[in-house]
Amino acid sequence: MEIDYVRTVIKQLILKKAECPEFKDDIDLFSTGLNLNSIQYIELVVEIETKFGIKFDNKDLLIDAFNNVGELVRYVFSKVELKHKQE
Secondary structure: OOHHHHHHHHHHHHHOOOOOOOOOOOOEOOOOOOOOOHHHHHHHHHHHHHHHOOOOOHHHHOOOOOOEHHHHHHHHHHHHHHHHHHO
């Protein structure tokens, strides 16, 4: 699986929740960027876990675990890669 695919899927999931129709990887997920709230964040995490068959580490469920979309994409991609190596 390529990181561009992960990026596209995550951006599509975010677009369902965000107030911003288009955004770049460096946009803030919360206060100054996409304005996701804590409930939307948890919903997003659950959707990502379901879509990619991964689990977020507990420490990464905190709302300040990811500063922007790019960090979230890289985290998910690393989890997906690890999952494939273990299969």
